[in-house]
């Protein structure tokens with residue numbers, strides 16, 4: 001067992017965990033933040049996406065003990081049913097889901113994607129590497145490829161993200 | 170997952186020394202490959218040394234005009250670095266073609282070089298695999314081997330190295346800097362870094378036990394048009410069937426390294442003399458002596474056509 005403390009959704013948390021505990025299991029099983037989902041548990045689906053120190057990661061492929069002192073944002077920290085984050089609201093407006101299982105990961109990822117574009121991080125489909133990337137359907141699709149949706153809600157997901165990106169610009 | 174003890178290292182030499190102190194130690198960086206394999210009990214370290222707090226996360230210019238990339242620089246940050254985008258675009262392109270945004274945010278330079286094969290039988294612990302269990306045999310030879318090596322393989326193993334980044338590093342003549350448990354440092358050219366499978370496919374690199382990668386350096390920029398073409402079964406978030414990393418100069422000369430064909434990024438400097446004669450001539454020289462299986466012979470033609478597309482793009 002090891003001790004680890006980090007901030008989750010702004011709140012300081014201290015846990016004593018088996019070293020094997022992933023960040024995903026720490027959130028779900030120990031902190032009861034079950035919004036973050038376990039799909040594949042192997043980095044292949046994106047359902048477990050959370051934002052750590054401002055960057056999206058797969059929480060299933062990270063050990064909780066590796067996050068000492070980190071600030072973690074999960075879907076619960078982005079917004080609540082009463083006070084939704086604009087990305088959550090846009091997913092509702094555009095029906096960006098069917099079963100909803102991939103949705104928390106999609107939304108965390110989408111929020112981070114728009115920040116990555118704003119920060120000038122290029123992508124595989126950016127035509128000119130030295131130019132600033134801009135929001136486009138192709139850019140969103142490529143950058144969101146780490147989030148699989150078994151229900152195939154992709155086109156509505158792209159619409160939701162496009163709307164939020166437009167509002168921001 | 171097997172249980173393990175855990176420590177955080179504060180200095181590179183200390184991390185290397187710690188690895189020798191505790192038997193069964195492994196370094197963990199992004200964890201995106203190691204943890205995946207630990208869950209499947211393909212990797213079973215008794216002790217993890219977390220290297221994430223080491224101050225090896227910087228990209229710095231060198232006095233010879235090259236670039237030193239810290240071992241812990243995340244794939245996203247390396248791909249997004251302005252100097253890399255301008256002078257080593259092949260490296261940016263290769264990184265951006267790999268994995269997903271979430272994974273690239275964690276994956277490190279050293280971890281990427283050291284990621285293990287994606288041979289499906291390596292992952293299936295019910296199957297014989299000489300790389301996973303030395304001496305047990307190779308289920309891929311005679312099995313489903315469409316994705317596996319066409320050249321440089323052995324009777325014991327036909328796995329490929331899955332990294333996109335390593336292909337660019339090979340074309341750019343990268344050098345790997347390390348520190349050993351006794352505190353001594355050394356450098357290994359990427360051409361000497363990956364070990365041929367031979368009869369010991371479980372031994373994959375020139376690293377000694379406990380040796381820590383501290384940085385990867387690139388020589389000064391060589392100019393030219395940088396192209397990375399990756400061919401895969403879906404358009405994103407998939408490993409390469411084959412990939413072509415090319416640096417093509419105005420006069421038609423250049424460099425080519427391939428991914429997805431061998432246990433290492435495949436480059437044959439002598440084959441590059443054929444560049445002005447076109448893709449077929451280069452591919453023939455580059456893949457001379459290839460021994461594809463009936464399932465993956467398509468890779469030879471795929472390399473030629475992908476290189477042909479790259480040459481056409483450079484001319485345009």
Ligand SMILES: Cc1cc2nc3c(=O)[nH]c(=O)nc-3n(C[C@H](O)[C@H](O)[C@H](O)COP(=O)(O)OP(=O)(O)OC[C@H]3O[C@@H](n4cnc5c(N)ncnc54)[C@H](O)[C@@H]3O)c2cc1C
Pocket residue numbers: 042043044195196197198199200201202203204205220240266267268269272275276277278279280281282283284331332333334380381382383406407408409
């Ligand atoms: C779903 C999925 C898709 C992927 N797709 C691609 C793809 O398309 N292309 C691609 O190239 N890659 C792909 N990857 C692989 C990914 O790039 C690697 O997992 C990643 O680069 C590994 O880096 P890491 O820092 O997380 O390594 P870790 O998992 O932390 O470590 C990997 C190995 O390196 C060792 N190590 C780490 N740092 C050091 C050091 N400083 N010195 C010595 N040893 C060290 C560790 O002990 C371990 O053995 C994919 C991975 C996943 C899960």
Ligand code: SF4
Pocket residue numbers: 286288289290291297298299300301306307308309310317325326327328370
């Ligand atoms: S090709 Fe190599 S990794 Fe794959 S089953 Fe054979 S020995 Fe194992």
Ligand code: FES
Pocket residue numbers: 037038039040041042043044045046047048049058059060061
């Ligand atoms: S549960 Fe983490 S990527 Fe699928």
Ligand code: FES
Pocket residue numbers: 096097098099100101102103148149150151152153
């Ligand atoms: S909404 Fe069902 S998996 Fe995406």
